[in-house]
Amino acid sequence: MDGLTWVNIEKPTSRETDWLAENYHFHPLDLDDCLSRRQRPKIDEYEEYVFVVLHFPLFSWEARVTVPSQVSIFIGKDYLITLHDGMLKPLVKLFRDCQLHEEARRAFLKTSGFLLYRITDRLVDYCLPITYKIMENLERVEDEIFATKGRGTVIELSILRRDIISYRRVIWPMRAVLGSLEQKIEKFTAEDMEVFWGDLVDHVDKIWDTLDECKEIVEGLKDTNDSLYSHRTNEVIRILTVISTIMLPLTLVASIYGMNINLPGDDNDLSFLVILIIMFVVIGIMLAFFRHRRWV
Amino acid sequence: MDGLTWVNIEKPTSRETDWLAENYHFHPLDLDDCLSRRQRPKIDEYEEYVFVVLHFPLFSWEARVTVPSQVSIFIGKDYLITLHDGMLKPLVKLFRDCQLHEEARRAFLKTSGFLLYRITDRLVDYCLPITYKIMENLERVEDEIFATKGRGTVIELSILRRDIISYRRVIWPMRAVLGSLEQKIEKFTAEDMEVFWGDLVDHVDKIWDTLDECKEIVEGLKDTNDSLYSHRTNEVIRILTVISTIMLPLTLVASIYGMNINLPGDDNDLSFLVILIIMFVVIGIMLAFFRHRRWV
Amino acid sequence: MDGLTWVNIEKPTSRETDWLAENYHFHPLDLDDCLSRRQRPKIDEYEEYVFVVLHFPLFSWEARVTVPSQVSIFIGKDYLITLHDGMLKPLVKLFRDCQLHEEARRAFLKTSGFLLYRITDRLVDYCLPITYKIMENLERVEDEIFATKGRGTVIELSILRRDIISYRRVIWPMRAVLGSLEQKIEKFTAEDMEVFWGDLVDHVDKIWDTLDECKEIVEGLKDTNDSLYSHRTNEVIRILTVISTIMLPLTLVASIYGMNINLPGDDNDLSFLVILIIMFVVIGIMLAFFRHRRWV
Amino acid sequence: MDGLTWVNIEKPTSRETDWLAENYHFHPLDLDDCLSRRQRPKIDEYEEYVFVVLHFPLFSWEARVTVPSQVSIFIGKDYLITLHDGMLKPLVKLFRDCQLHEEARRAFLKTSGFLLYRITDRLVDYCLPITYKIMENLERVEDEIFATKGRGTVIELSILRRDIISYRRVIWPMRAVLGSLEQKIEKFTAEDMEVFWGDLVDHVDKIWDTLDECKEIVEGLKDTNDSLYSHRTNEVIRILTVISTIMLPLTLVASIYGMNINLPGDDNDLSFLVILIIMFVVIGIMLAFFRHRRWV
């Protein structure tokens, strides 16, 4: 509380960064980075302040894929400035709570380092359910695969895989950044926060582990799906072949005796029976052949 | 014995952790971790005690997959507190033995460090047969694949692969934790336990090696299965093609002479023979073609 | 400005390197490297100067693949010599600007180290849009795959993959070189450029991350495409089998009654009806069989 | 010689280890490890002795796979104790030579460290021909694949791959153990053996390299085999399609003129010729279509 200011800027434009440039002595490159969408998570340490870029996963419903949502943070002795695009609900909610409720302010606005921990913790906690949701989706798709549902499953599997790839790319650089963050902002924290930050890093590692598992599972499911298709195609072709190889010779025999020429025994009353017997012999030979090949 | 207390809490709830918070000065984050199911194996070292989270593989019969079963351990000078969900039979049995038998107490309750070793050793030893069971399953599936049993094999292979993936994910973080555990709890052990812990780490490494081998084998088996399907489909289609390409032209010839129009030689007694000869020539050409392509 | 010379040599030949050898005391191996096209990015540090070979990705329209475009740089206290093949537009443009405009010269020609940073920065920035273009292409191909467009998609996917492989090979060695460049040319820079170079390395890392993601996505798309083909083939064969297995037995029945021999009931007026009924029974049995197999 | 004792125990049981426990002061865990079959290669260093567990590959003819064969070794100042299951012929032969021939004893029984080197060297040398045998098998299978021999090749490839996986798993942990063995047993060696052990480690590395190459080759061969099947299936289906699409329309034409109704021109002598011409036109159109698609 004592002089700690939290400035929260949603959807920052050059006007906001100009204002920051005037009031605080931030490096121009950092201010540029707040506006650019093509950043990597990183920590830039200066004497007076630390500039942190964090990325959190955000599921984009249009693209059906996880995209990184950037939070740029300037942390100084008595201020914390967050710039983001307002899509991360936990952060928006936390700020509103602090605006409205005296008690929230008392709980969170202790030191700038403590506040940063609480914000990061909230946003990391927010990731866990998303990760477990992916795991659940995988299990649902697995059931669909075993029920051989078809084309829809392939596309769903593909979209899930794509999402896991993108999600992993968001978390990957965050692990290094969060692992070294505690040390870099130590000077802005009153109490010893090491255990807390360690716990937070554990959570991120857990997310990473889960995503790694998801990746292996999704690749395994893809293989299973392909194998099942292979098996199914093989089955169908086998039936086709059995039917064709029985029917075609019989039809040939019938066709031969359908020719409009002088056929041996064509006015004999027993001919029909003889031909039927020939046909059954053909069927028998074919079935014996298929049994030998273990097709029926 | 001398003052060493083993507190074993099955299925801990907030009531139990509240009790712990009152009687011991544990970090609140650690107590939270005991209740959370979304932890990673880890060691948190404090001056008075060490908090250890261990995960052991447990085969879930409903999900047909290995899931981590968590054991949270607080170890201090004269106490060892274990919290778990009661699913790990060796741990439950060990505690009951200590409750019932004087001699078990004398054997295990020496120092808190020694007790922790015995518990961990039991639980790790418990994993080895599970691992070898997977290996056996792989060998059984391999036999099934070579006997081309079909769809069931694909699904079984998929479930096995899924299980190996999950199992590996349980063991992976345990290796790092168990590798550094001895050093961290040294102060709670009277004798030198290095050789024992080293032996235990060797066992975990052995499990990891075996799982690695299982992973490679299961991928190899999947490939073999797919190749065999491919080969089988190819075989079946070849037979289909051979039969069709022989029968279809013959049927055509017969059909032509079945037309109700004036055919050349339709009242000649030799026509039937001539047509049969034509048919055999067609068969001969076809077979020569197949031999040339090495299909028959 | 003060004595800083920027010598820019496009499409260097041995005549140019001979001229350099006369006027500057460069190591003959370095001069050879300027002419050779088979270099790796590298930094050779000497007392008087630093020799840097940088590679930037250039999309070759004929080969439809990204190829490395080499820039060889000699940097000394008061000179910067760049040798390249004139294909990198930003570099060509930057030099022309410096030739024509006094203000450009004032902005860029401060120290040799600063000039090198500006050149490298321009060329790295030039890569970002290329990278994002690849990402867009991947998304377009993904849409095409889901719409099962066919052969063209396979080839496009293959060309994209090839391009990503080559692009990665250009960026990979650049990361190490750019990461250590700042330190090596420090002596030729007046101000502290660490933040700037760090920012540039971040951009290269970002490109690398994106390419890594692209690589995983392109492999995933290939798998999806193959699975969709598998599924489609399976579908088509199933239809073929359903039609054949219904039509072939019916044709057989008709053929049998087309034989020119004495058939049972061949002058009975109800025969036609009886045969039709037999045919419908056959169709019914077949459909029941297919329903049982869940094919229709 | 001077007091050096080599105790060789084949198929050790608890009786033998009890005897060892009585006569030497070995750690009980080590004696347990001699009997257990589920060990990893390792070195346990004690003040008085060093306990080494080595694994060597042994091809099991029943399982058609390489399995690890364990040699447990206690090495002290004046003794070397080897425990194994008697399956490793070079070791058995070496011991018998030492038993029977004075000159062999003189050559090998110098110091315990030297003896250990000679034993290990023999056993490693024994692995090389096995490794090259695998390479030869791969080359034979490659020839079979190019000759498209069929189902047998798939199974052979699968067994080879399985064997390479298991073999690698035996060698992998051995590299680390053998690499550090020399240092640990230095005190039991009179002369400087560094060059000799280095040579031995080189041989193991060579085996590892070869196995790595084998692994890549076997995966490549599997891919080639699958591609060839794919190609073959494609070929066969193409032929089937060409024949069917030519024969089916012709048969239809013939069938239409086989109907027992009033057909246009059914008593015209030229009808047969006209129909044949129609048929050839159909064949022509079909062939043109196939040529257009590049199928024939």
Added chain:
Amino acid sequence: MDGLTWVNIEKPTSRETDWLAENYHFHPLDLDDCLSRRQRPKIDEYEEYVFVVLHFPLFSWEARVTVPSQVSIFIGKDYLITLHDGMLKPLVKLFRDCQLHEEARRAFLKTSGFLLYRITDRLVDYCLPITYKIMENLERVEDEIFATKGRGTVIELSILRRDIISYRRVIWPMRAVLGSLEQKIEKFTAEDMEVFWGDLVDHVDKIWDTLDECKEIVEGLKDTNDSLYSHRTNEVIRILTVISTIMLPLTLVASIYGMNINLPGDDNDLSFLVILIIMFVVIGIMLAFFRHRRWV
């Protein structure tokens, strides 16, 4: 020159190594290594001399695969002894030049370290065109794949892949050896050769990078080839299905009216027209079905 002797032994046998053993005090293991064909590249450092085993890739025309060609080198203060099998043309040519031409001797025979550099440099340079040849072959195969040439392409791809695997295995251990060679033979060199050896290592790294790229490309091409086959098979089957599903029902209708029983309207002149109309309706329905499925 001053006392520097270059002994070049082609196809060494035990006679040559015996001669070396007599005249120089080389370690017997090293002399063994010169004769053995199962070595790894390595450097053995002794006080008096350094023993180097280098492997260079050599394309074997019979096996159509790259094999390692070994050069064993003893380097001392005033001598350099090379032993090889005479297959590496640049080395043979270099030695012959030194034998015949005074000027070559003056250029190369400066110090033993310098001579070793020149030999190694020649042999490494010799590798570059081989590597680029592989790249060109890949591009040729890529064109063939896009032109769907068939079986030959699969085999060529397989052989290329095999060659890349073997080539990589030759270069892989060479990187480590060449990287540390300069330091080990420093004492036998007068001038500072660091830049030169660095350049040489760069070339080997370049070869490695290119081979890595080749490996990824060849795997990509294999995938593309398989996808194209998949697509092609799908196409062919689709055509087959379209033709069959149109022709079979029509043939059935014709066959029914070809039965030798009393058919409804079999003496009606309009029957033929009615049946043709039925047939066209069937064709129409089928085509509508195919359009619905987007098959035509």
